Amino acid sequence: MAINISKQWLPRIKVLVHLTALYPLINLYYAAIKDQLGGDPVEAVIHFTGIGALNLLLIGLLLTPVAQRFHMGFLIQFRRMIGLYAFVYALCHMLNFLFFEVQLNLQLFVDEVFERPYITVGMTAFLLLIALAATSTKKLRQKMKGRWQRLHNVIYFIVLLVVIHFYWSVKSDIVEPLTYATLFFILMAFRYKKLRRWKDKLLSRR
Amino acid sequence: MLIKSVAPGDCKEFEVTDERVYLNRREIIKKLGFVGVGSLLASSSATAGISDLFSASPTPAVFQQRALQFDAAEKFSETLTPEAKVTGHNNFYEFGIEKQQPAELSQGFKVDPWALKISGEVENPLTLGYDELYSSFPLDERIYRLRCVEAWSMVVPWIGFSLADLVKRARPTSRAKYLAFETLYDPAQMPGQKSRRLGGGIDYPYVEGLRIDEAMNPLALMSVGLYGKTLPPQNGAPIRLVVPWKYGFKSIKSIVGIKFVEKQPATTWNLLAAREYGFYANVNPAVDHPRWSQASERRITSGGIFTQNRIPTLPFNGYGEQVAGLYAGMNLKKYY
Numbered sequence: 001m002a003i004n005i006s007k008q009w010l011p012r013i014k015v016l017v018h019l020t021a022l023y024p025l026i027n028l029y030y031a032a033i034k035d036q037l038g039g040d041p042v043e044a045v046i047h048f049t050g051i052g053a054l055n056l057l058l059i060g061l062l063l064t065p066v067a068q069r070f071h072m073g074f075l076i077q078f079r080r081m082i083g084l085y086a087f088v089y090a091l092c093h094m095l096n097f098l099f100f101e102v103q104l105n106l107q108l109f110v111d112e113v114f115e116r117p118y119i120t121v122g123m124t125a126f127l128l129l130i131a132l133a134a135t136s137t138k139k140l141r142q143k144m145k146g147r148w149q150r151l152h153n154v155i156y157f158i159v160l161l162v163v164i165h166f167y168w169s170v171k172s173d174i175v176e177p178l179t180y181a182t183l184f185f186i187l188m189a190f191r192y193k194k195l196r197r198w199k200d201k202l203l204s205r206r
Numbered sequence: 207m208l209i210k211s212v213a214p215g216d217c218k219e220f221e222v223t224d225e226r227v228y229l230n231r232r233e234i235i236k237k238l239g240f241v242g243v244g245s246l247l248a249s250s251s252a253t254a255g256i257s258d259l260f261s262a263s264p265t266p267a268v269f270q271q272r273a274l275q276f277d278a279a280e281k282f283s284e285t286l287t288p289e290a291k292v293t294g295h296n297n298f299y300e301f302g303i304e305k306q307q308p309a310e311l312s313q314g315f316k317v318d319p320w321a322l323k324i325s326g327e328v329e330n331p332l333t334l335g336y337d338e339l340y341s342s343f344p345l346d347e348r349i350y351r352l353r354c355v356e357a358w359s360m361v362v363p364w365i366g367f368s369l370a371d372l373v374k375r376a377r378p379t380s381r382a383k384y385l386a387f388e389t390l391y392d393p394a395q396m397p398g399q400k401s402r403r404l405g406g407g408i409d410y411p412y413v414e415g416l417r418i419d420e421a422m423n424p425l426a427l428m429s430v431g432l433y434g435k436t437l438p439p440q441n442g443a444p445i446r447l448v449v450p451w452k453y454g455f456k457s458i459k460s461i462v463g464i465k466f467v468e469k470q471p472a473t474t475w476n477l478l479a480a481r482e483y484g485f486y487a488n489v490n491p492a493v494d495h496p497r498w499s500q501a502s503e504r505r506i507t508s509g510g511i512f513t514q515n516r517i518p519t520l521p522f523n524g525y526g527e528q529v530a531g532l533y534a535g536m537n538l539k540k541y542y
Contacts, residue, residue, distance in 0.1 A: 032511040038306050039295020040358055041511045042504060101504070103516045108499065116497055169497070171356075172478055173303040173406035 002071035010074060017078060021085040024052065025092065042100040049096055053089035054166060056082055057159045058183055065190035080136055083155070087133040090126050118168035125161035128154055156191075159184055269313045269443070271435040276345035276365045286349065287360035288508045289433045295506065296440045297354065298459055300389065300396040303406040308440035311397055311404075315439035322445060326466035327382035330375065339430050339445050342375075343367035347434075348427055350450035352457075353489045353523045355475075359503045364448050365431035370422045378418065378466050385421045386471035387414045387447060388463040408474060414458040415471035415485065416449065417532075425450055425528055428461075451522040451529045453487045484542040488533070489523035493542045 005013075028048050031037045037044040060082040067075040102108045113123050132152055135141070141148045163184050167177035188195065294309050301308035320336040334342060345365050353359045373385075391399060391411035398405030420426065427448040430437060437443040442459025449456045455475050465471075475483035482496055491501045505515045522529050533541075 029511075035508065035510040037511075039291040040305065040504070040506055043305065043358070045511060100511055105502075105516065108502070112499060115494075115499075118497060171406070172299075172408060173403075175403040175407070 004072070005074055010077065014078075014081065017081055017085075021056070021088075025049075025089070042096070046093060046096045046101060049089050049093040050166070053086050053093055054159075054162050054180060056086035056089055057155075057162060058180070058187065060086060060155070061159060061184075061187040065187070084133060084136060087129050090129055094123070094126055118165050121161050121168065122165035125158045125165060128158050128161075132158075156188065267313050269315060269438050271431075271438055273435055274340065274345060274365050274431045276347050276431070276434075279347040279349045279363060282349040282361065282363075284351070284361050285507045287362060287506050291506055291508070292360060292362050292432060293438050293440060295360075297356075297454065298398075298440055298442065299404075299406045299408055300398040300410065300412065300460070301440060302398055302404045307404070309438075312439035315395055315443065317439070317444040320444050320462075322461055322464070324372065324376045324464050324466075326386075327379045327468065328466050329377040329379060332376060334445075336444060340436075343371050345430065348448075350425075350427070350448060351523050352448075352450065352454055353503060353519065355453035355455055355483065355487070355495060355500075357495075357498055357500060357503050357519075358506055359517075359519075359523075360506050363433055364427055364429040365434070366427045366429035366445075366448065368424055369426040369428050369447065370424060372428060372464075373418070373421055376466065381468045382418055382466035384418060384467050384470055385416045386463075386465045386467050387416075387458045387461055388412070388465075389458055390460045390462045408478060412458060412474045413471065414447070414456055414473050416456075417470075418466070419532055420449070420529075423529055423532065425525060451489060451525040453483075453489060455483065456487050486533075486538075486541050488529075488538065488542075489519060490521060490538055490542065491519040492521070493539055 028037075028045060032041040032045050035041065060079055063075045063079050063082065067073060098104065098109055102112065113119050132155060135144065135148065135151060144151070163177070163181045166180060167174065170177055295305045296308040297305070298308040298312070301312040302310070318336040320334075320339065322334040322339065323331075324333070325331045345367060347363055347365050349361060349363045351359060352362050389410075389412040390396070393400040393410075396410075398408075399410040416426070427450075429442070429446050429448045430444060432441060437446065439460075442457075442461075445461050446459040447457045447461065456473075470485060473483075473485055475487075476485055489500075494500050500519055502516050503519045505517050507513075507515070520526070
């Protein structure tokens with residue numbers, strides 16, 4: 001079964017994706033500035049952007065298996081956009097923490113990043129995500145050739161870190177983080193051939 | 207007849223956010239979650255968490271609070287947290303783990319009839335019924351800082367009576383060293399007790415404890431109201447503890463039992479993660495939570511995201527003068 005769409009639809013879908021990704025973010029900050037985000041707008045914007053980034057990362061990981069299974073090649077064209085929006089949400093998440101949670105107290109920010117393992121893990125994921133976002137242009141992709149794919153495979157590790165970061169950050173309510181972890185492992189299971197290949201390569205090197 | 211007495215210097219009403227504003231907030235949150243359903247990418251792109259898909263819809267009816275008669279508090283130097291935030295931002299996992307859930311899922315909660323049973327090592331065991339919660343002791347207004355273990359804080363005008371008065375009436379025996387408190391267990395009314403997902407994986411009923419000398423401290427309050435009215439369910443109706451020099455989780459809500467005991471009682475968060483939550487749980491900027499700093503806190507008042515204040519956390523939440531003596535000679539890093 002192959003599902004294809006005519007070329008003229010692609011730009012329209014892209015516009016729709018842009019709006020879908022941006023609208024909640026604009027709405028969120030509007031409500032946060034107007035004090036319409038409940039008792040603690042700071043917690044609200046941190047959680048919303050964090051969960052939003054994780055949702056987008058998982059959607060990004062879903063595109064390839066769906067494209068392969070249903071022969072929907074056009075989906076591949078959305079990976080970069082979704083990945084970049086995941087980065088935007090992650091950037092907002094980090095900036096929310098810096099501006100609104102620790103309120104530009106840089107000493108506290110640095111202390112928290114290094115002293116709190118769950119923040120260390122989250123920050124590691126974010127720094128890696130910067131590397132992917134920075135090399136996401138077509139030009140760099142062509143220039144880097146094989147190394148580009150190797151670098152961008154780091155996305156699996158990033159999402160793993162994000163799932164751990166989420167699990168580690170909650171007080172006792174682990175159902176939601178575990179749901180996300182499960183989804184991540186299902187998405188990785190679609191890639192078992194790739195993972196097995198890496199494992200074989202790793203073992204043969206020894 | 208109920209007469210609400212208000213002192214001239216009183217500031218109870220001055221910052222109350224209109225209920226419509228508060229309800230409007232819920233609409234906005236709903237809209238945020240609703241964006242783009244119906245398109246493949248949209249259905250989960252940036253909505254709130256996955257489990258929101260399974261959330262029960264909020265109960266439309268609003269719990270009816272009554273005005274209370276009480277001695278109004280002196281003016282307090284710090285800005286009060288607006289009523290809408292005090293009643294809209296709650297940790298009460300019996301009604302859901304998210305901060306807005308208790309206000310949404312508790313409005314049908316039945317508080318009358320109620321029975322608060324005082325038992326154990328006392329000469330005068332007693333049970334207070336619903337009306338007796340308000341009539342057994344004179345009610346005072348007390349404006350206290352509330353410091354959550356999650357490093358945010360509020361300033362709340364509570365109404366209630368001293369726990370010490372209740373203790374005296376129960377006449378503890380010489381064997382009574384601690385008080386063990388218990389929240390109502392009623393899964394039919396408290397969805398968090400029925401569902402592990404809503405209730406955050408806590409074993410219910412919620413239990414807390416105090417040393418008897420802590421309970422006798424005049425600051426320890428049995429609260430039956432806030433902002434001039436009876437407590438709404440999300441704040442622990444009809445009666446809750448308020449121990450302002452300890453982290454908020456010590457201030458147990460919707461209490462049905464206080465038992466005087468000889469041994470230190472089990473407490474819910476301590477059972478769940480002893481390394482993170484101690485029995486004493488005194489507010490202490492020098493002892494961090496293993497996963498975040500306790501040196502400062504975000505004070506929740508009115509205003510949007512750009513007007514949030516981070517302020518230093520004070521030892522014993524600023525009540526050291528009144529309570530530090532209770533812990534003389536104790537290593538507070540060990541007994542956190």
